[in-house]
Amino acid sequence: MKKKYIGTVFFSLLLLLLFLPVFFYVIYYGNNVDYNAMHKIVTVEGNRVLFLCAIVGAAVLGILYYFLRKLPTTPRTITVFTAVTVAVCVLFYMINVNISKCIAFYGGWDCGMVANSARWIFEGGELGYDDYYTIYSNNIPITWLLYKLYCFSSGMKAYPYNPEFIWIQFQCVMLSLAVLCSVLLVLRVSKNLGTSIIALIFNIAILGISPWKIIPYTDGCTIAMPVMILFLYSMVRGRKSRWSYALWFLLMFLGCLSGIMKATCYVAVIAIVIIDIFWTASEERDVRSRLYGLGGKMLLLIIAFCLASWCRQGMYQTLHYGYNPELEIGWSNYMYNGLNEDTTGACSGEGLEIVRSFAGSDKASRMQYELAGIRRRMQERGLRGTLNFWLRKQVMNFNDGTFSWYQEGYFQAWEYPELTDSSFMEPLRNFFWQDGSNYIWFTTVSQGLWIFVLLGILAEAVLLLVNAIAGFRKYGMSVREESSELLNISVTMIVIFIGMFLFVMLFEARARYLYNMIPVFSTMAVLGWCGIYRKCFLMFDKKRQ
Numbered sequence: 001m002k003k004k005y006i007g008t009v010f011f012s013l014l015l016l017l018l019f020l021p022v023f024f025y026v027i028y029y030g031n032n033v034d035y036n037a038m039h040k041i042v043t044v045e046g047n048r049v050l051f052l053c054a055i056v057g058a059a060v061l062g063i064l065y066y067f068l069r070k071l072p073t074t075p076r077t078i079t080v081f082t083a084v085t086v087a088v089c090v091l092f093y094m095i096n097v098n099i100s101k102c103i104a105f106y107g108g109w110d111c112g113m114v115a116n117s118a119r120w121i122f123e124g125g126e127l128g129y130d131d132y133y134t135i136y137s138n139n140i141p142i143t144w145l146l147y148k149l150y151c152f153s154s155g156m157k158a159y160p161y162n163p164e165f166i167w168i169q170f171q172c173v174m175l176s177l178a179v180l181c182s183v184l185l186v187l188r189v190s191k192n193l194g195t196s197i198i199a200l201i202f203n204i205a206i207l208g209i210s211p212w213k214i215i216p217y218t219d220g221c222t223i224a225m226p227v228m229i230l231f232l233y234s235m236v237r238g239r240k241s242r243w244s245y246a247l248w249f250l251l252m253f254l255g256c257l258s259g260i261m262k263a264t265c266y267v268a269v270i271a272i273v274i275i276d277i278f279w280t281a282s283e284e285r286d287v288r289s290r291l292y293g294l295g296g297k298m299l300l301l302i303i304a305f306c307l308a309s310w311c312r313q314g315m316y317q318t319l320h321y322g323y324n325p326e327l328e329i330g331w332s333n334y335m336y337n338g339l340n341e342d343t344t345g346a347c348s349g350e351g352l353e354i355v356r357s358f359a360g361s362d363k364a365s366r367m368q369y370e371l372a373g374i375r376r377r378m379q380e381r382g383l384r385g386t387l388n389f390w391l392r393k394q395v396m397n398f399n400d401g402t403f404s405w406y407q408e409g410y411f412q413a414w415e416y417p418e419l420t421d422s423s424f425m426e427p428l429r430n431f432f433w434q435d436g437s438n439y440i441w442f443t444t445v446s447q448g449l450w451i452f453v454l455l456g457i458l459a460e461a462v463l464l465l466v467n468a469i470a471g472f473r474k475y476g477m478s479v480r481e482e483s484s485e486l487l488n489i490s491v492t493m494i495v496i497f498i499g500m501f502l503f504v505m506l507f508e509a510r511a512r513y514l515y516n517m518i519p520v521f522s523t524m525a526v527l528g529w530c531g532i533y534r535k536c537f538l539m540f541d542k543k544r545q
Contacts, residue, residue: 003281003282004278004279004282004484004487004488004491005468005469005471006468007278007282007491008464008465008467008468008487008491009465009468009469011491011494011495011498012461012462012464012465012468012491012494013465014498015457015461015494015497015498015501016458016461016462016465018498018501018502019457019458019461019497019501020458021391022391022394022395022398023398023454023455023458025391025395026047026395026398026399026451026454027047027048027051027451028047028048029395030046030047030395030399031046031047041399041400041401041402041406041443041447042440042443043440043443043444043447044440044441044444045444047399047447047451050444050447050448050451051451051455053448053451054448054451054452054455055455057448057452058452058455058456058529061198061202061529061533062529062533062536064198065194065195065198065529065530065533065534065537066533066537067194068193068194068195068197068198069192069194069195069533069534069537070194071192071193071194071197072193073191073192073193077193078187078193081187081193081196081197082184082187085180085183085184085196085200086180088179088200088204089176089177089179089180090176092175092176092179092204092208093172093173093175093176095208096172096175096176096208096213097168097169097172098420098422098424099424099428100165100168100169100172100213100214101161101165101419101420101422102419102420102422102424102425102428102429103211103214103425103428103429103432103433104165104168104214104415104416104419105214105414105415105416106164106414106415106416107215107216107217109408110136110139110217111215111216111217113129113132113139114139114142114143114146114216114217115146115164115167115216116128117129117133117143117147118143118146118147118149118150119150119164121143121147121319122147122150122151122154126320127143127319127320127321131327131356133321134322134324134327134328135327135328135329135352135355135356136329137321137323137328138260138261138263139218140312140315140316140319140321141260141261141312141315142217142218142221142261143319144315144318144319145221145261146167146216147318147319149166149167149170150163150164150166150167152166153165153166161419162416162417164216164416165416165419167216168213168214168216170216170221171213171214171216171220171221171223172213174220174221174222174223174224175207175208175213175220175223175224177224177228178203178207178223178224178227178228178519179200179203179204179207179519181224181227181228181230181231181519182199182203182227182231182519182520182522182523183196183199183200183203184231185227185230185231185234185489185523186199186523186526186527187199188231188234188235188485189234189485189486189489189490189527190486190527190530192530194530195526195527195530198526198529198530199522199523199526202522202525202526203519203522203523203526205449206449206450206453206518206522207223207518207519207522209442209445209446209449210402210403210405210446210515210518211405211432211442212403212405212512212515218261218262218516219262219512219515219516220515220516221261221262222258222261222262222265222516223515223516223518223519224519225254225255225258225262225265225268225516226258226264226265226267226268226496226516226517226519226520227519227520227523228251228254229251229252229254229255229268229269229272230268230272230489230492230493230496230520230523232247232250232251232254233251233272233276233489233492234485234488234489235247236248236251236276237276237279237485237488237489245296245297245300248297248300249300249303249304251272252269252300252301252304252305253304253307253308255268255269255272255304256269256304256305256307256308256309257308257311259308260308260309260311260312262516264500264503264513264516264517265516267496267499267500267503267517268496268499268517268520270499271492271495271496271499272492273301274495275488275491275492275495276294276297277294279488280293280294325363326361326362326363327355327359327363328363329351329352329355330363330366330367330370331507332367332370332371332374333351333354333355333366333370334351334507334508335370335374335506335507335508336350336351336354336370336371336373336374336377337350337351337507337508338393338505338506338507338508338509339374339377339378339389340377341389344389344392344393344396345389345393345396345508345509346396346508346509346510347508347510348508351508354366354369354370390505393504393505393509394501394504394505396510396511397504397505397509397510397511397513397514398454398511398514399511400447400450400511401443401446401447401448401449401450401451402442402443402446402447402511403511403512403514403515403518404510404511404512405446406434406443407510408510408512452525453518453521453522453524453525454525455525456524456525456526456528456529457497457521457524457525457528458528459525459528459529459531459532460490460493460494460524460525460527460528460531461494461528462528463528463531463532463535464487464490464491464494467487468487486527490524490527493520493523493524493527494524496517496520497520497521497524500513500514500517
């Protein structure tokens, strides 16, 4: 167990060292820091005031936890709570669909391209957009998914909306699935109904307020996948039978399959593999059985990856797409683009022009050019300048609770056909649409919730650090307070956060890239806050006795 505590100390300290400077700048300078102006967020009050509001919100949540913490956790109450959670998630889906009917519009940029391509293919046409898909082959899977959903809705004789609305309905399903998996994960590892109820309430709040559900793209379509595979992993760690290998293969396959659509999903897969290797190496079993166990899991991971790749090839064939690896954009291009000053590492046309300028050459030559450009930009800035650039970039990435809704989500090409005559249409559009009279309140509430999440993540890291140090020193820690299963999942989420932090720091990024990890981050925040509350109330109860 000591090795696990040492690992927990390492990962918790790493998160704090990486993220504390960014969080400080987000709170104190996030409204004024020098980065690309188009990525600034405007709110009623600045981040300092919203930080104080988050502290007040934490206090209110603590009061709620005080009254919920001693709810009995029995097989019957767990069954009842699970049934209620499923019912609430169904209701959450219905509410999201009705909100979407009021605010839906056809988007621009890449999401508009994949939507148009899905529609054209259904009508017997081709992908279109010249070399776009040749360069950005990662958008083939989402195009295939939208095409299949379009076929499904078009084949339904009684479907009441235009066929494209099925894309939004699917994303509303994924939102509800994300809430369900998050709550069940919290229930499984915390074994506390009060914490699980808070997880249900908070996930509905932070996921429900986001309008990204109406943008049919990789972000919303994969939002349930990271937290789902994390939930499956919690079941793997709790099993000692052969079924654990079946669950391991399932979560690896789902992770790899979602990864071909959204690369950030690979971060969750990598984090799970790292922690599982570390946890297995720390177990007090004979070396041979541990090696056999790890070998079997790694073999299943390879099979899962190959199966996901085979599925991707099937998507290529369905869409009559000719894959050309020599023209495909790669990690070095994204990293080179992630160092550009004009957009502070966000999307720019420079990376695309490099690919086009090397058309006819081999990919290795282009990668050498991009790697040389990466070295040149870092040498020109120097160590201090590069660190300062990354700090500004991370503030841009983490200082937006709307996840770039204004910069990327709200590109209204044209409105959907009339979907509803609800009296809520105008108030909702005024709240979510950038030209609405109450749009600033949407940004303010979203930013406040996001700061609450970031603060909860830091609380989780500090709590794990303190508990791990205490456990390592053999300061009496009860199994209930810091169980091995809770420790395992908490450390895994810490590693996922570190992975996402490095992903958006090193590569081309923007706040939108964090969106499909929100269920994981909000789960971290709930466990962090409730862990703090639990310690405080345990001390309070001891003093009363």
